[in-house]
Ligand SMILES: Nc1ncnc2c1ncn2[C@@H]1O[C@H](COP(=O)(O)OP(=O)(O)O)[C@@H](O)[C@H]1O
């Protein structure tokens with residue numbers, strides 16, 4: 001049974017430029033009752049508790065979560081709406097004002113279920129708070145479908161460094177939704193490695209609402225046999241002096257399909273905004289295919305914006321150079337693949353360290 | 354020990370004939386210089402010996418110690434004996450210089466890992482010898498190196514990999530005199546009865562510091578003259594144009610496709 005949709009809103013499935021997909025494939029048939037667990041490192045949990053913050057599991061309630069009802073009311077994304085109309089399952093991480101947490105929070109959600117999984121991981125960061133989180137979503141069972149929403153609100157001058165790895169043991173249909181709103185001078189560094197097998201549709205949104213807020217979205221994906229991946233990253237500039245970077249890279253093996261769309265949107269009034277994006281795909285094998293669609297939507301004059309994009313094989317001249325030192329083809333290729341992904345790993349590791 | 358023999362080598366690049374029957378023999382322990390005007394096929398010859406897939410052998414053979422290497426892949430040739438210092442070395446930022454050289458040594462060692470500590474010690478010694486900043490070991494391979502630094506890095510790789518047969522394609526281009534002396538020092542350090550070398554150069558300058566056993570002049574895809582080091586000195590005085598004139602009757606102009 002499909003979920004009854006809220007007919008009173010104008011929500012629709014996101015039109016992900018350049019990415020053709022079937023919404024039905026990513027709509028969960030019913031509300032999830034899959035069993036799941038979470039774990040986190042005690043050191044970070046203690047530090048968060050000591051600072052007056054919480055890390056807790058939620059089963060159902062949405063009203064108490066800062067930003068979620070607003071998201072439900074305002075979203076034009078039907079997937080988000082469907083997600084939020086079901087009882088919310090997942091984790092909430094909240095920090096009061098001025099809570100600066102030094103140890104990184106290593107948070108893992110894991111299921112060994114054979115049922116569809118629906119998770120929300122929601123961050124609620126107070127003024128001047130600071131947190132680094134490594135979030136792992138592990139679909140360890142034979143999960144046929146998953147729908148995960150990661151997002152939250154970042155209050156004035158707060159700082160969230162978020163590293164998100166998703167993985168599945170089997171081919172699955174995964175929907176990955178992101179929705180962050182950041183206030184004045186808040187900063188979000190989000191590095192994602194969504195590595196679930198099978199079909200993956202991603203729609204990652206950040207709204208730079210406050211003056212001087214900043215966001216960076218880094219994403220790496222390896223495509224293997226029968227993988228289909230479509231990911232859109234969008235950063236919307238509302239505030240003045242806002243800053244955004246989107247970096248996406250994919251390496252495509254076998255018959256995989258990977259499509260990236262990146263959108264930098266600068267609304268009227270967001271003067272002195274700075275938006276830049278770079279999306280690149282490397283097709284390692286001839287049957288792999290992919291596309292990148294960088295988009296800038298600019299409704300303000302006084303801005304800086306740019307994009308770079310490419311889809312291509314590794315460089316034959318570089319392979320030749322490496323081979324000329326005695327490295328076999330496979331080793332030479334691997335070096336170039338790692339070289340290609342290196343900028344994303346560097347950003348990701350820089351954030352941890 | 355490596356003896357290189359090239360017989361009647363004809364090579365196409367794209368659809369164009371570039372080498373028109375090159376004959377060349379380099380005995381173990383010898384250093385040969387290959388000179389000639391731009392565009393005559395010196396790099397084509399170097400790349401063909403290494404096995405660059407952009408160049409197609411249409412006739413002739415390349416023998417190394419009695420074995421025809423023309424059917425071998427690039428990496429096989431490298432592991433067997435051949436090293437090519439390229440005119441334009443590639444930048445690969447994602448692997449460090451040290452890791453790259455170590456990987457290349459491992460590949461030559463039948464895939465057995467080469468012990469790290471002695472390797473690092475040797476690398477450090479060679480870098481000092483070539484006056485390369487020690488920090489460059491951890492930098493990406495050739496990444497943001499100046500032209501001269503790349504050339505020196507090619508010599509470093511040669512010293513680390515210790516090939517039996519090295520081809521140095523315009524290793525002297527873009528070097529100031531101090532850098533040239535350092536590069537020459539590196540080549541001279543390799544000199545031994547088990548090392549042979551083909552130095553491709555446009556200018557005589559390098560040959561003041563690395564004195565070759567034999568000098569060859571290439572024009573229009575052929576070796577048109579061979580001799581001792583004095584050939585290079587003479588050439589420096591007269592220039593290629595005059596040589597071309599004196600050889601006029603012997604040289605086939607216009608790259609006739611036979
Ligand atoms: N990959 C290639 N494809 C097509 N033409 C080439 C290629 N490489 C070299 N050539 C041509 O072959 C000729 C000889 O070039 P090259 O071997 O680089 O000369 P040299 O090294 O003596 O300056 C030139 O006319 C050059 O344009």
Ligand SMILES: [Mg+2]
Nearest residue numbers: 395396440523
């Ligand atoms: Mg050349």
